[in-house]
Amino acid sequence: METTTLNLKDSYYYKQWQSLIQNEGLVIENLDDITETFGIYEDDKLIATGSYFENVLKYLAIDPDYQGGNIFNKLVSTLINELAAQNIFHVFVFTKPQYKKSFSYLGFNLIAETEYSALLETGDYSIDQYIAELPRISGKNISAIVMNANPFTLGHRYLVEQAAQKSDSVYVFVVNQDASLFKTSERLDLIKQGTADLDNVQVVSGGQYMVSFVTFPSYFIKSCSEVATYQTQLDAKVFKRIASALKITKRFVGSEPYSPTTEIYNQSLQKVLPPEVELEILDRKAIDQDIISATKVRQAIQANDLATVQKYVPETTYKFIKDNIKTLIGRIHDGN
Amino acid sequence: MEIKHTALAGTLESSDIQFTLSKGTGVEINLNSQVEKQFGKQIRKVITDLLAEYDIKNVTVRAVDKGALDCTIKARLIAAIQRATDTQNQPNWEVLG
Numbered sequence: 406m407e408t409t410t411l412n413l414k415d416s417y418y419y420k421q422w423q424s425l426i427q428n429e430g431l432v433i434e435n436l437d438d439i440t441e442t443f444g445i446y447e448d449d450k451l452i453a454t455g456s457y458f459e460n461v462l463k464y465l466a467i468d469p470d471y472q473g474g475n476i477f478n479k480l481v482s483t484l485i486n487e488l489a490a491q492n493i494f495h496v497f498v499f500t501k502p503q504y505k506k507s508f509s510y511l512g513f514n515l516i517a518e519t520e521y522s523a524l525l526e527t528g529d530y531s532i533d534q535y536i537a538e539l540p541r542i543s544g545k546n547i548s549a550i551v552m553n554a555n556p557f558t559l560g561h562r563y564l565v566e567q568a569a570q571k572s573d574s575v576y577v578f579v580v581n582q583d584a585s586l587f588k589t590s591e592r593l594d595l596i597k598q599g600t601a602d603l604d605n606v607q608v609v610s611g612g613q614y615m616v617s618f619v620t621f622p623s624y625f626i627k628s629c630s631e632v633a634t635y636q637t638q639l640d641a642k643v644f645k646r647i648a649s650a651l652k653i654t655k656r657f658v659g660s661e662p663y664s665p666t667t668e669i670y671n672q673s674l675q676k677v678l679p680p681e682v683e684l685e686i687l688d689r690k691a692i693d694q695d696i697i698s699a700t701k702v703r704q705a706i707q708a709n710d711l712a713t714v715q716k717y718v719p720e721t722t723y724k725f726i727k728d729n730i731k732t733l734i735g736r737i738h739d740g741n
Numbered sequence: 742m743e744i745k746h747t748a749l750a751g752t753l754e755s756s757d758i759q760f761t762l763s764k765g766t767g768v769e770i771n772l773n774s775q776v777e778k779q780f781g782k783q784i785r786k787v788i789t790d791l792l793a794e795y796d797i798k799n800v801t802v803r804a805v806d807k808g809a810l811d812c813t814i815k816a817r818l819i820a821a822i823q824r825a826t827d828t829q830n831q832p833n834w835e836v837l838g
Contacts, residue, residue, distance in 0.1 A: 475754055475755050478752075478753040478754050478755065478807065479752075479753075479754050481753055482752040482753035482754055482759070485749070485753070485759070486749070486752065489748075489749035492746075492747075494747040494749060494761060494763070510773075510775070511753050511805060512753075512759070512773045512803065512805035527803075528747075528761060528803075529747040529761055529763040529801070529803070
């Protein structure tokens with residue numbers, strides 16, 4: 406038996422891999438969401454495979470004749486050791502609920518599950534640690550907003566203001582994934598600056614637990630709507646766990662006229678969060694019937710149209726964009 | 742000795758044990774083993790004794806045991822300690838002897 410890396414760009418390996426994956430009932434979505442793939446061979450036959458993307462294990466499949474033995478342990482161990490060699494020690498797996506036991510035997514802990522999927526993690530960090538590190542705020546009526554804010558606009562500002570008026574305290578969780586035009590640190594800073602005058606608002610990082618490549622990859626990688634439904638329901642479950650620890654009883658979201666993925670996300674939240682967490686959907690803010698959106702801001706940046714940018718964003722965001730317009734246009738051209 | 746960063750050693754295969762050592766306060770051992778009931782105490786003793794020999798007072802140890810013998814547990818833990826303390830090239834002969 407031999408363990409080796411598989412080059413999926415080579416059709417010889419791709420065909421073997423594809424047939425094993427599909428026999429296991431897994432859907433191949435997009436090869437861009439795979440960093441590296443391993444295979445275990447018995448003579449010339451591929452009997453097991455597993456891949457990872459960043460610190461997430463995926464596409465694990467074992468030939469039915471070899472299931473229930475040591476192959477699964479060997480496969481997961483190979484992946485974990487490879488990630489450890491890259492100094493990645495906190496590892497997630499997104500799998501079907503029936504496999505959660507197999508992973509828990511290997512030291513993985515369950516984060517959340519729905520009837521379709523389960524999310525587990527192992528290593529030197531955990532959701533409990535993330536929760537313990539978050540600032541605690543007092544008040545009876547605590548609410549939350551999760552935003553990417555790429556970048557922070559007057560629309561986001563409106564959402565935060567509404568939440569701040571309707572609750573004693575508000576957590577703003579910032580999506581912590583560098584997959585957007587504005588870097589995570591920039592987005593976080595602009596939200597902090599743009600809400601500095603609101604005393605009952607606490608801006609925190611969403612870590613890897615809110616709308617990240619881990620909980621909700623189709624936010625960043627195009628997928629079919631069925632996959633987005635599975636992922637968003639799981640993301641909502643993870644949120645619920647964090648909400649319960651922080652005594653959050655309400656979540657605000659903006660209505661979504663443009664993005665179908667975000668619309669599916671809002672539907673999943675509505676399905677999963679109540680009754681413990683109430684969901685309130687706020688209408689998006691418009692200026693002269695023109696709905697504010699970060700997409701429009703990014704388009705204006707690309708066109709080097711600062712006048713339009715200024716229309717949609719608060720002064721703090723405008724200043725940042727004006728000072729960094731060349732860098733931002735450069736990033737757009739580099740495909741970010 | 743001080744843990745400088747997280748390090749991993751061992752595998753999840755049968756008869757082996759996988760250690761992940763990371764920075765911590767005091768010695769904390771999280772053991773995941775199917776033979777916890779029968780051998781949990783003994784496994785913990787091997788780990789605690791070896792950490793004491795290396796004079797490591799602050800560490801979080803995660804161990805996923807797949808039925809490893811004491812000699813395997815020691816070997817894997819020594820590898821993890823040396824990686825986590827950046828002393829791979831300076832074997833501690835007093836402990837190893």
